Amino acid sequence: MSNQTVTRRGTCPVCGLGCHVEVSARDDMPVRIKKDPHSFHPATCPRSASALDYHDHPGRLNHPMKRAGRRGEGKWQQISWEQAIDEIAEKLGRIRDAHGPEAVLILGGSVHGASDAAAWRWCNLWGTPNYIHQGKNCGEAEDLAEWSVYGDIGAPGTTPIPGLTKVAIMWGLNAHSSWTKMLWDQFLAAKERGTKLVVVDPRRSESAEKADLWVRLRPGTDGALAYGMLNVIIEEGLYDKDFVERWCEGFDELTARVKSYTPEKVEEITWVPVATILDVARLYATSKPSLLSWGLGNSLLGKATYSAVLGKCFLRAITGNLDVPGGHPFDDMPKQIAFREEMHWDRLLDHPLRKRDNVSAHLWPVASVRGLKLFRKAMAKVHPKGVGPASYMLYPSATSAWSAILDGDPYPVKAAITQGSNGLVAFANSRRIHQAMTSENLELHVVMDHFMTPTAQLADYVMPATDALERVTILPSALWGFGNAYAATAAAADPLYQRRDDYQLWRDLGNRLGQSGYWPDTLEQWFDRLLEPSDVSFEELASRDVNWLFPTPSEKRYEEKGFATFSGKVELVPSLLEKLGYPPLPDYEEPSWSPVSTPELAEEYPLVMTTGASSRYYYRSHQRMLEKLRRRYPSPLLQIHPETARDLGIAEGDWVWVETPMGRIKEKARLVDWIDPRVVHADALWWFPEQPGEVPSLNGVWDHTINAIIPDDADRNDYAGDHCLRALLCRAYPVQDPK
């Protein structure tokens, strides 16, 4: 044993963003973790300050466990990794023989390194199209619209270029809290150099605080706002006439569609003043290049999503901002990394055992095997291998996943493997998810994670995952297939206890279930294979001072081969959507609960509720067990206007019941004068690790998880089957007997 401290580069273990850290270790145990000052992607958020606590937290899962009592009873038996894998593989094989490979559902969420990519690869080789990962309920709707309209998506994490970008509109996004500090700092740096920052959000978010113009709209009305802006831009002739003439199809139809969306009518729908609508429309159209961001907020509006995400695409297109630096540069294809080849999507499309499409293809075909095939066809000339994040074209709706388990509709799903997802908390209608996860129809549920989440409590097997300090890492976005950039970091510590990296679960199940020969022995060896086109081994790249490669993509790539659509043009009437049976140029539609669509319900539940904004302290449903973060953000907050609160007898810091027709949960009142008095924002994704984990408590989910009182019915979802989480109705009143 030596007492010497050694310093290594590594990856922050606390969330899935994979930021880089410098780890000081003594006797192989990390003793100090700081940002890697030499990295382009340093860990600089409050979560990273809890990295040490996360790595060796007493709540971490350290051994494989098998359920010993009823599901959720909290009784477990410690078993070996090999026994667990043998039993799981045996059950999966039986289920495949009896019900087909599609009877296996995979749930992912916030990645632990290779988890999503390794899972997709396994599913494609196995023959199930039923995987729901990062992206579903996380902005997928926006990407599908972009692919439908112009065949490419904006490069994820695009920030304004200081001195070049004229206007940056952050729409449905709070980059300050959701993205890394480094990216947010780019917005501030650009603003310093004259970029006008506009934020479209019902909340005065941290980003909106810094904006030149904050557009406060009624939650859910983004589509009407986009159409109103299009109306102004077209009526006033402010669009890019050359680009429209040369590259757009369907401009006349678009003109006709948005004609009735006059600023006056749009003010009525959105509660945004006419003058502001005119300002933002004119500002965006007359300043080039300009950025109009991707946004999660406008992708979670249920029926109102469709016009919102299409409207944003139309705005970028007719103003001539597509694939230009400082505007809306397209995502580059993975070329330095053999990502598409290694995923084996082609194998899934023609899998000999696969007889059926995913469980929601009949309802939302834009995300299905059929949809993926059609996208591939439309893109064939420009992207012969398809796009990197093709999984986004495939994810079924969670609504249908539970129907498949509970009712065998459209066919039975019998097994689920959850990796890095807390589905019970993350999707709408937690009660129904609970039913599905405890149903006898579900013959097998495996959860691999870092902590015993409420979802893991309901599993049959729980497997302990290594964190990012304990394993090799490639930049997460590269492992979702985004972009052509990657970075490699070595493991900074040996795995503690019996934790294993996620890759090993898929490798071991694959090797036992007919995929032998496909899985290199270690994650690092698989990374070597992914990196083959770059002619560098993982180890060599990770040991370089500059351990990343970021080639600059070219611009206006459409000038060479056209756009990756059926027509080769920007389709303002997207033919792909038409072929799948969607109205290709829809009207704005209200969310299924709103003062306009359900005025009677709004009498009883008068507050418009949006939920789930990010904070820097927590990544999605994670980190609630970390003491330092909890001290700064101890409980879920309901943001409410002081006058509304006063009328309801609610004071700052009170526990408040938030109620919908589905029930009620408790949050703490946070009075904010900037919110519309008719609107509230409820924190989402909360559970309390310190409360009993076994049923019925399940870490307090029924008392505190907003998704427990949000419906997931099929007819409320958006065009990709995503839930409506951000435009709802509720009422609020004080908790009389707060315990």
Place this chain on the structure above:
Amino acid sequence: MATMITDDCISCGACEDECPNDAIRLGDDIFVIDPERCSECVGLHATQKCAEACPVECCVPDPERRETEEVLLERAQRIHAGRGLTLEVNE
């Protein structure tokens, strides 16, 4: 000189927990050190606790406030009256 927190602060609060003088508070967006309570840990610790805890190295000497060890010690003695602090620190 007293210590200050730069714009690189990520509002994690690690420094606030460590400060022996209770000199650090969350400001508008980032944490702020009250220079009237900062003794740079003189008299209390051999190293400066906030700088040591900060994961992004944004607790740095304030060039506008250069102070001698004696001044800093006197401040620490005032804050921790009765503890008999000296420049010799035994940790």
